[in-house]
Amino acid sequence: MKRRRFSRIVAAVLAAALCALPLAGCGFGSSKDEVNVIAWDGTWSDQMFKDFEAQTGIKVNVTYIDDTETLASRLIHGGSSYDVIDLEGAYINLFVKYGLLAKIDDSKIPNQKYIVKAYNKGAPGDRKLKYTVPDMAPDYTTVVYNKETCPIEIHSFKDLANPKLKGQVAMISATGSLYGEALKALGYNPSTAGRKEIKKANDLLAKIKKNVKAFAGESAVSQLENGECSVAYCWDYPVLCNDSKANWSKFGYVKLSDGYEQYQQYWAISKRSKHKEAAEKLINFILNPKELAKSYKAYGGVPLEKREVIGKYLKSDYYSNPVIAYAKDMADGNLWNVSVNDKQTEIMDEYYTKLMGKTN
Structure with a gap:
């Protein structure tokens, strides 16, 4: 399943934009027999939504997005019309902070009982799952490598700076993931907003950048x-x-000794939803x-x-896929996850701009 993570964006700008939502009124209609969804592309079955329409008589209008800028833009220009939002956990604190989400009535969603207990946990800002x-x-952001062509053994994020990897590394360009991982590899808290620590993280990323063949945006697949790259820092x-x-x-993956990012997606309902029951x-x-x-x-x-x-509804060999063992293996490692922090994001973006301005 494709998982499109939030790309580089200044949290303060997103927060300011979301606060302007009451001014936005364009978008879908307001019929009580419809529900408007904004969700990540390449994740949800269209047939599933059609089945819902057939069984309930409620029309589903889905807007698919694949980057943060599009999400923000859609919410700004049609914010008062969206009901269900597919949110990345790191941004939930922001939505809760600015009062953008409605509290969910758990009695209306009894199928939550089927969720694996270890997965039924809230993100920062909504640890008790009141809004999501x-x-x-x-899923996890870590190093993935080609077992046949990767020239070295990789144990730490710092190993990506090894000269033997020159021209062989692909990296996703999500600021929070890159700097969070670099901070963690250096022994710092990945949520720190300390300029000194973030500068050191940037120095490590600059060393790794010498080996980077491609900054791959949302995916290094x-x-x-x-075969363009033998190793990638990604979630793929x-x-x-x-x-x-x-x-x-x-392909193999690395359970990074210095830690790796865990992230998760959540359903949320807009505070301004006109179709909360639906x-x-x-x-x-x-x-x-x-x-x-x-x-x-x-x-x-x-x-x-x-x-x-x-x-019982999946193929008989579905659980033979190595991603199942991967999920179990990665779940008990040195995990880290952070929520968006305006100050930290501002400093990271500043250094990221400098980093990307340098040549290899």
């Missing part, structure tokens, strides 16, 4: 699969495993194991729900 419901199992191992069984033995009904429908399985059939990934309830 997990919509995916956790193409660079790995076409599940995608590679879903793309081809040949990738199962071709929105809760849709979220509950998506969490019906039979329906949720349709998205895994289409895009793969680690099931959010317990095997005994969702496994």
Whole structure:
């Protein structure tokens, strides 16, 4: 299943934009028999939404996005019209802080009982899941490598600075993930807003950049699969495993000794939703194991729900995919995750601009 993470953006700008939502009134209509969804592309089954329409008579209008700028733009220009939002955990604190989410009535979403207990945890800003419901199992940002062509053993993020990797590294360009990982590798708290620490993280990234062949935006899959790069810092191992069984033995992942990022996606309902009842009904429908399985059939990934309830709707060999073992292995490591911090993001963006302005 493709997982599109939030790309580089200044949190303060996003916050200011979201605060302007009451001014926005364009977008979909306000019929009580519809629900408007904004969700990440390449994740959800269209058939699932059609089934909801057929069973309930409620029309589903889905807007698909694949980067943060588009999400922010859609919310600004049609913010008062969206009901259900597919949110990355790091940004939930921001949405809660500015009063943009409605509290969810858990009694209306009984299918939450099917979620694996370890996955049914809230993100910073909503640890008790008052405003959100997990919509995916956790995933991880780490090093993925070609077992046949990677010239060194990698244990730490700092190993990506090894000269033997010259011209062989691909990296996603998400500021928070890059600087958070560099901070963690240097022994600092990945959520620190200390300029001194972030500068040192930038120095490490500058060393690694000498080996970078491509900054791959939201995904390094193409660079790995076409052989352009033998190693990548990314969140793409599940995608590679879903793309081809040949990738199962071709690529490996690193359980970084200095720690690695865990992230998760959540469903939320806009505070300004005109269809809250329909929105809760849709979220509950998506969490019906039979329906949720349709998205895994289409895009793969680690099931959010317990095997005994969702496994019967998946292929008989679904749990043979190495991404299942990967998820279990990565879940007990040196994990880190952070929520968006205006000050930290501002400093990171400042250094990122300088970093990308330098030549290899």
